[in-house]
Amino acid sequence: MDLAFFGVQLLNGLQYGLLLFLIASGLTLIFGIMGIINLAHGAMYMIGAYLVWDLTMRLGNFWLAIVIAIPIAVALGLVIERLFLDTLYKRDHLYQVLLTFGLILVINEAQRIIWGGDVHSVAIPAPFDASLQLTDNLQYSVYRLFVMGVCLALAGVIYWVIRHTRLGIIIRAGAVNRDMVEGLGINVRTLFTLIFSVGVALTAFAGMIAAPLTSITPGMGDSILITCFVVVVIGGIGSIKGAFWGAILIGMAETFGSVLIPSIASMVIYLIMAAVLLVKPRGLFA
């Protein structure tokens, strides 16, 4: 691999990692603060992609589709939290796992009933439907650069909210000691609704902006869910900073692993997870 291609692979790893971060950030927030293992997180990623595909078909405009799809995703998170999770907070984790697993089945089947089993795609939207010539024979879609920019910007916003706002203080405190936060008179119930809706919206949004770069298929969120759990565990549960660096690490590992050590490529991320847990059992940034 000469230097130019090494650089391109760095770019590939970074782009994949940033997208992973967007999905994992919602997962880690919900996990860290609410203590909910949301297995349906990947299904929400899929719903985001299908929503934006459906709306782009109807409206003929990708950007308009995103603007409409985001509130739908937030509302979906709100409904799930109020209708289902709310009754289970007092129960054991196992009930929540069971519920969110059930949600995967329900959401996947609902997807099939509403949108069917065909494979779909969304065209890369203007003005980003151009390519950069990276090497003699390799081009890079400008839209991928745009997605990286959006992910970085969102990472910045999330970081700022968590570090520099009152809400952020509550969230950080909630991740460390939920009972204490409640004891200080914070309405945890409202906080939970907010966190869950935002978490769901983040992953759905990741599905939306990833839609033009991937194929939209039933169950597309299931495999990404596992990778995101690895990211969250490596980074430290509840840590946004951890999710960021964990995602970049996994993005790079998958990219370079698949090219340099293809025979164990599918194992690489789990090996990294095992190594991290040996050294820092609570994750890198917990």
Place this chain on the structure above:
Amino acid sequence: MKNFKKTALASVLGTATLMSAFGAMADNHPVKVGLMLPYSGTYTALGEAITNGLKLAIEQNGGQLGGRDVEYVQLDSEANPSKAPQNMSRLVKGDGVDFVIGPVHSGVAMGMLRVAKQSGAITIIPNAGLEAATNQLCMPNVFRTSFSMWQNSFPMGKVAYERGHREVVTITWDYAGGKEDVAGFKEAFEAEGGEIVEEILVPFPSTEFQSYLTQIASIDPDAVYTFFAGGGGVSFVRDYAAAGLKESIPLLGSGFLTEGNIAALDGAGEGVLTTMHYAETLDSEANRSFVSAYQDAYGVAPDTYSVQGYDTGAMLVQALEAVGGNTEDRDALIEALAQVELESPRGLMSFSNSHHPIQNVYLREIRDGQHEVVGTAVEQLEVPDDACQM
């Protein structure tokens, strides 16, 4: 003692009468066709297309097989290998079907064929492409109306060499289907004198292809041969085009790369070459009338899976005609099935000794969002089945 003899005689006679009554009834009994196909999950569309095709062929025969009415028993396989033996047993033993049609998924086929071996149930596979089904597993009661991975990829090896490609990179998922497919291409391409410079295996079912495309660009081969299907096929073809590789490094594949997905390719597939046993644009009377009959019956255009279902139905029609609707004499029925020759929408089709289709494989190029037939890559191709001696 005398009394006992009388009773015994009477009961024997009674049983004989009853049996002949059953025998007579059996002829008027509908033929029971069991369908073990996916009607839920990822492969739903395939299960439905096969069912539609099958029913169309039987409908065109007045809804009858060998002069008997037909009863369908449809069972959702869920494309779930772990449930396959149990589902198959239910059809064969519980419902007592005369034929089992299925499955779509090769993993399910393994489980089904185990039961087919034990029970001797006549099984017709309308899709699953695992080589073993009509080679190593080799059963007189098992037929296939579709393809094997090898059959669709082997012809491309020859085509690639004839088009002047000498160094090729192959890329597929790291699973049995992908590896069998690439092996077929490799066999033909290397026999011609070509060289496979890199065999890339992507963890299944990942569709994150950027790093591999970068690797392909750095190797810069004459062409790339690939097998992906479903969403993976769409992602790969789109990513390949977006990376600007399609112009400098032609993309070749087995037909499943783009089959059923051409709309989702959104123009990215233009110029991609694939080999396959069918193309919707085949210019023959049989294909034209099939396409219009299917369109009229179901309101959608048929695809390869519909044709496989249709030919399965046509096969049953022809075989049961030959045995006069008698499903009791199994040996005669199996023989009749093996003798079937079809003027199929895909062209002439007959069966090898291992009960696998002998059929044309076409070279297709995507033009204006359709698989245009460039030519016949190999006429009446028979798959290797040395492991099967019946």
